[in-house]
Amino acid sequence: MDIFGIPIQALMGQLLIGLINGSFYAILSLGLAIIFGLLNIINFSHGALYMMGAFVAWIGLTYLGINYWVALVAVPVVVGLFGMIIERTMLKHLYRLDHLYGLLLTFGLALIIEGLFRYRFGISGESYPVPELLSGGFNLGFMFLPKYRAWVIAVSLVVCFGSWYIIERTKLGSYLRAGTENPQLLQAFGINVPLMITLTYGFGVALAAFAGVLAAPVFQVNPVMGSNLIIVVFAVVVIGGMGSIMGSIVTGLGLGLIEGLTRVFYPEASAVVIFVIMGIVLLLRPAGLFGRER
Amino acid sequence: MKPRILASAIAAAALAAHPMLAQSATISDGVVKLGVLTDMSGTYSDLAGPGAVEATRMAIEDFIANEKPDFKVEMVSADHQNKADISANKAREWIDTAQVDAIVDLVTTSTALAVMKVANEKNRISLVTGAGSTPITNEQCNDTTVHWAYDTYSLPVGTAKAVVQQGGKTWYFITADYAFGHSLEKNTADVVKKSGGKVLGSVRHPFPGSDFSSFLLSAQASGAQVIGLANAGNDTINSIKQAREFGITPKQSLAGLLMFISDVHSLGLDATAGMYLTTGFYWDRNDETRAWSKRYFDKMKRMPTMVQAGDYSAVYHYLKAVKSAGTDEAKAVMAKMRATPVNDFFAKNGQVRADGRMVHDMYLAQVKKPSESKYPWDYYHIRQVIPGAEAYIPAAESTCPLMKK
CATH class of the missing domain: 3.40.50.2300 (Response regulator)
Structure with a gap:
């Protein structure tokens, strides 16, 4: 059976791959959305922190013998702490200023971090092996699905919806949301708002690092892996609606699928299709698909 | 006074207009x-x-x-x-x-x-x-x-010919979508056809890319024996890494049409062993x-x-x-x-x-297996020396007006 001249098997394979890429978009854009929603910072260093996650995992494996499973937990903590230091020492001075200042600072940080890694490791990067437990794959009939890719989809869905649940459906989440609406009032209730903001930024950064560790066995670990991805992820956030948690998850997965389809029907356009959609969405719904007009 | 000033001005202008004169033979x-x-x-x-x-x-x-x-x-x-x-x-x-x-x-x-x-x-x-x-x-x-x-003419002369001779008759290309990729794909396809092989199709990916799995899947579906990578640098590295992950290699083989020793070093021999490539220089020759x-x-x-x-x-x-x-x-x-x-x-x-x-x-190299590599950067077997006259575009085919035919 063919759809527009493409065998249905091939189409299903491509859709599945789209979903895998969508998983990365979703985790990264989720981190961005949390940081923007709660801190009002457009975190341009997100891509660099994702790259850092992958590199810290590689360094851990190569020099310290830390395996993938430990790295999956430890690396986000380490990079998250690094993020909190950034927040405490630099970002916290910018909350009252225009978005542009936060954007410029984080963009500068991204360039510095990338530059340091490029200086130390060169541009071709390093290879991170697929963990033994997840090597090999399943034959689905229409395609060969590497076990590792299946794991990426599963774990990112859990992490994304888990984060959404915490923020939207728990007491802790309600503090976070209240903190963005009216920090003074929340402080008056005895909640340490600055600490909460620091932890939130750390969590957003940890998500980026987590995506980095997930990506390490799939992509070559190199200093520009983040900057290749970050622009797409920003487009995802804009389409989903800046700051919308569910919007970023759904849009991330959805755009991965659309990109996958484009690669079947017109591969040359697969790099721009997301931006075309962004343009259309901005024209029709400037606040994004899931965003609220302020 | 005046005519002299005029004369020297003219002389100066003449010198300035003729840099060859001004520089003389020094x-x-x-x-x-x-x-x-x-x-x-x-x-x-x-x-x-x-x-x-x-x-x-x-x-x-x-x-x-x-x-x-x-x-x-x-x-x-x-x-x-x-x-x-x-x-x-x-x-x-x-x-x-x-x-x-x-x-x-x-x-x-x-x-x-x-x-x-x-x-x-x-x-x-x-x-x-x-x-x-x-x-x-x-x-x-x-x-x-x-x-x-x-150049992109000399690269496939070694690699594509060797691979076709080894039995890799049907080809599919994954091509970087810019001038270099197109040029490399075309030159390689010519060599493949001339050597008795067949090109089944190609897919063009945006440059630079990071996820090549969709393109690899198309290549896999084509059933071609050889997947030619008409790209370079990190694009080639990621294509090779992901081909292995999706179980495409070793059933289908990959031909890196432009690979540098820095790429092999970065991917490691596990991922690249057995690949053919053409190079103008190998340090350990x-x-x-x-x-x-x-x-x-x-x-x-x-x-x-x-x-x-x-x-x-x-x-x-x-x-x-x-x-x-x-x-x-x-x-x-x-x-x-x-x-x-x-x-x-x-x-x-x-x-x-x-x-x-x-x-x-030029040299046709094959990447060593990890067990064959004895010291750091010991990466290639040189399988064949391609004489310059065969490696580069013959004068008769050149479209450069400076070449006398």
Whole structure:
């Protein structure tokens, strides 16, 4: 059976791959959305922190013998702490200023971090092996699905919806949301708002690092892996609606699928299709698909 | 008084209008200046970049030590960021204000073509080692450009022929969607067909990319025995890594049409063992290549790629030509460069043709298995030496007007 001249098997394979890429978009854009929603910072260093996650995992494996499973937990903590230091020492001075200042600072940080890694490791990067437990794959009939890719989809869905649940459906989440609406009032209730903001930024950064560790066995670990991805992820956030948690998850997965389809029907356009959609969405719904007009 | 002022003004104007006259047959301002224009931080910075600057510096130092010229040699370098406009502006600035005589490296086709044009207008020399497309010595050739290390015609001559002879008859291409990728795909497809193989199709990916699984799946669905990777740098690295993950290799085999030793180093032998590739230089080929490469390694902590070794070779040949011509005037130096065969660790009896192509032997290499690699950077078996006459476009097929047919 063919759809527009493409065998249905091939189409299903491509859709599945789209979903895998969508998983990365979703985790990264989720981190961005949390940081923007709660801190009002457009975190341009997100891509660099994702790259850092992958590199810290590689360094851990190569020099310290830390395996993938430990790295999956430890690396986000380490990079998250690094993020909190950034927040405490630099970002916290910018909350009252225009978005542009936060954007410029984080963009500068991204360039510095990338530059340091490029200086130390060169541009071709390093290879991170697929963990033994997840090597090999399943034959689905229409395609060969590497076990590792299946794991990426599963774990990112859990992490994304888990984060959404915490923020939207728990007491802790309600503090976070209240903190963005009216920090003074929340402080008056005895909640340490600055600490909460620091932890939130750390969590957003940890998500980026987590995506980095997930990506390490799939992509070559190199200093520009983040900057290749970050622009797409920003487009995802804009389409989903800046700051919308569910919007970023759904849009991330959805755009991965659309990109996958484009690669079947017109591969040359697969790099721009997301931006075309962004343009259309901005024209029709400037606040994004899931965003609220302020 | 007045007529004299007028006369000297006319004389000055005449001199200014004829730079050849003004320079006469000496070294302009007593200094020969080289400009290394390369990718210092982007996708190609490992295969050229800082290593290209170091190789040029080594060539200058060796030339001064060995040939004891009566002129000074200086070097400047800059990052062209793989952008044609930046390259052209930098070249113009260097030539106009810094008296640069020759520009070296130029690592993407678009930058090479832009700089070649500017340098030619201003009667300066371009030594292209990094870029690989054939238009550099064909449609867009000029008389002050030399193309040194390799081109997209010479790469498939080794790799594609060898793979077809080994039984890889049906091909599918994954191609980087820009001038270089198209040029490489076309040249390879020609070789495949000529050698009795068949091309089943191709897919073009945006440059640069990071996820190649969709394209690999299309390649897998085509059922082709060989997947030709008409891309370079990190795109090739990620394609190879992901092909392995999706179980495409070893059922179908991959042919990296432009692979550098820096790519193999970064991927590791596990991922690349058995692959064929064509190269203009391998550090461990003989005593001469080893001796130079070890000196380079001491400085850079990496073995040189063919681009970096080519930079040294091209710069040294250029400086020798300046010395024997007794001038740094481009046309005179070019004549000397063409007249003198290139004999160094990089090339034996290399010949600079009228179209600017430096014709030299190329090597068909096969990547060693991890068990066969005995020491660091011991990566290739050299399977075949491809004579220069076979490796490069024959005069009869050239579209460069400078080639007499």
